[in-house]
Amino acid sequence: MPLIDHIDHVVLTCVDLDATKHFYTEVLQMRLEPFGAGRVAFRFGNQKINVHVRGEEFEPTAHLPVPGALDLCFIATVPLDEVTAHLERCGWPILEGPVERTGATQKIRSVYVRDPDLNLIEISELTP
Template sequence: MIDHLDHLVLTTIDVDACSDFYTRVLGMQRETFGAGRLAFRFGNQKINVHVRGHEFEPKAHLPVPGALDLCFIASITLDEVIARLHAAPWPIVEGPVQRTGATGPIRSVYVRDPDLNLIEIAEHLPVG
């Protein structure tokens, strides 16, 4: 029944800090849609942004900043990701470590965005 994820919604306290992280640090594209709503696009997916206390209806039952734990597969090597994070500079919370992704083994680093959501950035590893 379900084919793929179209978008998810992130609740932030600070739109500017959030935008800086997802665009400058992670390289996503900032876009506006609808009546001035904000989103970050990457590939065929996007992250829509709600500002805490000014959420778009309908919304999650308890939309709070810092509640997300997301894993992104990088379009560059993990070593290049690490170099980019160091250049940002953006602290790595953990990694690189090996994990299991949706389609097999991955190698990951973890960071926190400005709202303290846990962000995992990974590369696929060969199977076997």
Template sequence: MIDHLDHLVLTTSHEEACIRFYVDVMGMSLESFGAGRKAFRFGNQKINLHVKGHEFEPKAQLPTPGSLDLCFIASVPLDEVVARLGEKGVAILEGPVMRTGATSRIRSVYVRDPDQNLIEISELSP
């Protein structure tokens, strides 16, 4: 019945820091749509941004900054990801480590965004 994920919603308490992280560190594009809404676009997906206390309706029952645990597959080798994170001053919490992804084994590093969401960045492993 379900084919793929179109978008998800991230709730932030730190809009400017959140935008810097997802655009400058993660390399996503910032887009505006609708009545002042913002989203981060990457590939064929996007992350819609809600600011805590100013969410758009309808919304999750308890939209909470820092409650997400997301895994992204990188478009570049993981060693390049690690180098970029270092250049941007983003601390790696764990990794590189081997994990099991949706379609194959993955090699991953873990970081936190400004709202303390856990962000896993991975490369597919042969």
């Protein structure tokens, strides 16, 4: 049996917490979850993204916690056409896609956007 089963959370370092909250809660429709002493996370499914503000990181932290260094892929709960329509309604530019890619368990169809800190965000649907 392997040692690791799944990812519980990742930590994102941002510059502008309000802009980050807007993107992850309004554009990606994740749930804002306050926790601990003034901390916030974005919850989706059984995972979450904990947030650190640059210069105010919680210890322990990554060796070089910097905004814009992440490349994340999310599987959407709706068809990718609905995702692209939602992004257009939000005025959020799509960098690339839809394009075919290889996911962790099967082929996926994806679009790419950037969050306010320029992290690369891939939003995908599973394909047969």
